[in-house]
Amino acid sequence: MGLTPVGSLTKVERIDDKADHSIGRHVPVSRETAEVFGRPVGVGGSFAQRGHTDSRPAPAVRPPDPVLAEAFGRPDGETDSLQRDPLASYGAPVGNPKPEDPWRDPDSAPVLDHPALAVPVAGEPTLAGPKLGVRDVLFGNRISWWALATLAIVALLIGLAGGLLGRWTAEVAAPLHSNTVELKQSGGGGDAPRGQxxxxxxxxxxxxxxxxxxxxxxxxxxxxxxxxxxxxxxxxxxxxxxxxxxxxxxxxxxxxxxxxxxxxxxxxxxxxxxxxxxxDNVKDLTVSKLGNxxxxxxxxxxxxxxxxxxxxxxxxxxxxxxxxxxxxxxxxxxxxxxxxxxxxxxxxxxxxxxxxxxxxxxxxxxxxxxxxxxxxxxxxxxxxxxxxxxxxxxxxxxxxxxxxxNHPQIGINASSVRNERVLGAQVRNVVDGGAADRAGVRENDVIISFNNRTIESADELTVAVRTATIGENVPFTYWRDGRTFKGTITPGSD
CATH class of the missing domain: 2.40.10.120 (Thrombin, subunit H)
Known part of the structure; x- marks a missing residue:
């Protein structure tokens, strides 16, 4: 079917739905393929009929390769499974079995054993001994009373000596605070300036x-x-x-x-x-001394x-x-x-x-x-x-x-130029009839000296012109097409 818009409706055209049955036809099957994948002789459906015997010979299984049979075959004496017990130890001698643990055997008979907790037996009461003295506590009854008295006298003498020494040093050392200390300052050098x-x-x-x-x-x-x-x-x-x-x-x-x-x-x-x-109206002004x-x-x-x-x-x-x-x-x-x-x-x-x-x-x-x-x-x-x-x-x-x-000027605009050929102020334009025009300066000329001052930038040319005198000839040097020229120029007023 095809759809064609007409206004707000859609026209449906019917096309003959006769199918071309030639499209569903199979490609012819070769004889070799039919022998391998075809139905047996006498079988017309998808399943074989009961009692039908296949006339084709049974497939023969070739004996396995000896190497593969040794690697993947069953162990000797086993025919039920190809999987071995991972916990089995093949070829290991079987030892004497361990004695049975009755705690792990649920069928073991009950026996009597020692109780889990011992019953404490009360001991005989202990009688109180004699009281301990200072000597017993401090020295374990190993020092005599005369030795203790001697130690006490020595400690007393050391304390008295320390007290006397502290008193003596306190009287000899200077006091920390005092009202008699005077702090003196030098008289200085007066009001005269010190230093240049x-x-x-x-x-x-x-x-x-x-x-x-x-x-x-x-x-x-x-x-x-x-x-x-x-x-x-x-x-x-x-x-x-x-x-x-x-x-x-x-x-x-x-x-x-x-x-x-x-x-x-x-x-x-x-x-x-x-x-x-x-x-205005300020008297006694101090005027600066002007130098050179x-x-x-x-x-x-x-x-x-x-x-x-x-x-x-x-x-x-x-x-x-x-x-x-x-x-x-x-x-x-x-x-x-x-x-x-x-x-x-x-x-x-x-x-x-x-x-x-x-x-x-x-x-x-x-x-x-x-x-x-x-x-x-x-x-x-x-x-x-x-x-x-x-x-x-x-x-x-x-x-x-x-x-x-009024400032001196020569009638040009310039910019700095720095390259392997020249260094200076390059003329960008020249005012018609100006001082530079009258001196023969052209666009793209590079001024490298002005009024005996080396020019390496446009700013240096500006200050060189500003320091010149209006109406006086000034020597200058410029570069043009690889050659250097000298001339004079007369700055005018702006």
Whole structure:
């Protein structure tokens, strides 16, 4: 039958159910198979008829192999079973049987034996003996009374001697507590500073300040130092960023004597991370003594002032561990600084809150502005960075004069390149008509020297350009297609 859908009904078609009987026919059986598996002659059903005898000869059983018969045959004298008794010992002589145990024989006769429990027999009563004395108890009546008296006298003498000795030592030894003891201290060295660091701290402490910024929901802390008797204070841009971006913020300067004075932002520069603030109507300000950062030597002692982690009036000491270290500073949620500083590296501890404070040499001269610390674990690991004072002063002067700064630039974007052929800052694009375009710089050129300074990364090129002078020719070297070229370039203003 077949089913064909028609609308919602089903049409049933009948197919002739005549069976093809040829399908059920058997394949012809060979003569050899019929002789083996066929019915005997004269048997037509599935069972043989009674009284029928098979005309086929009875099958003959061949004698077994002697080896198999020896291995699997019945033992001699046995015909009933092939299985042997696993507890039987064939061939072992039968010994004399053990005597029968009447306790294990349920048919044994009862006999009399000893009772299970012995009946105790009461003994004769014992008469009380004489009472024991001290000598009997302690020594078993083996020591005489004279010996006991002698021992008692010796013990008494030992006790008297111990008591007399204890009394004598108690009178000779010093008493544990006393009201006559006096504890004296040395007179010290007066108020004069002891040590080079102490002398530097005494000379600089009054010129270093702490900077607090407070809003309705936030608080920031940093450091700074006085650079002019009119009340101008130099610090980092990221220290005052929150106050610059929130007019409701309260900006205060805290001096070494804990005096708090309101301050105003004079100007700030996000490209160098520097800022100048000012306090008014403050008399007798101690102005910082400014040094020359170009004269710094690696290994020279320095002292960092600031308020790390809000702990104001803190000083740390160390050495200059490197110079001209390019350090990038990127914007974040708390600061809009986007700069690369040409830093002094020091192992003097610099932590959050030290930013903006002075880095001072052994002559109590400010040689840098504490700016950043490498603190991957949340604390100082001996890698702090400060902006050299020789680079900070021109920025401070420009901010005091105009409130803004013009930076030198050459009109390119670059990225660091390091491979087996060249090492430097690779030019990604060139501004049309810019200083680099006029100097013949092309895309993919690699600048390897600028203003007599080796360039090994894009950050080093950035600080080299920032330290150049606008409008003055600067020598530079670049690599192009396997060849090195020299030229001059005149930085412009941004």
């Amino acid at each position: 660091v102490a002398a530097v701290v005494e000379a600089v402490a009054k010129s270093a300040v702490s900077i607090d910024i407070r809003t309705a929901s936030a608080y920031a802390n940093g450091s700074g130092f006085v650079i002019d008797p009119e009340g101008y204070i130099l610090t980092n841009n990221h220290v005052v960023s929150m106050a610059a971006n929130d007019r409701s913020a309260k900006l205060e300067v805290v001096f070494s004597d804990r005096t708090r004075v309101p301050a105003r932002i004079v100007g700030r520069d996000i490209r160098t991370d520097l800022a100048v603030i000012k306090v 950062s170009d004269d710094l030597q690696i290994g020279e002692d320095v002292v960092a002032f600031g308020s790390p982690l809000g702990l104001d009036r803190t000083v740390t000491s160390g050495i200059v561990s490197a110079k001209n270290r390019p350090v990038p500073l990127k914007p974040d949620a708390e600061s809009d600084t986007d700069a690369v500083i040409d830093a002094i590296q020091t192992d003097a501890a610099i932590n959050p809150g030290n930013s903006g404070g002075p880095l001072v040499n052994g002559k109590a001269e400010v040689v840098g502005v504490n700016t950043a610390g490498l603190v991957p674990g949340g604390g100082s690991i001996g890698l702090g960075f400060a902006i050299p004072i020789n680079q900070a002063l021109p920025i401070a002067k420009a901010l005091i004069a105009d409130g803004k700064v």
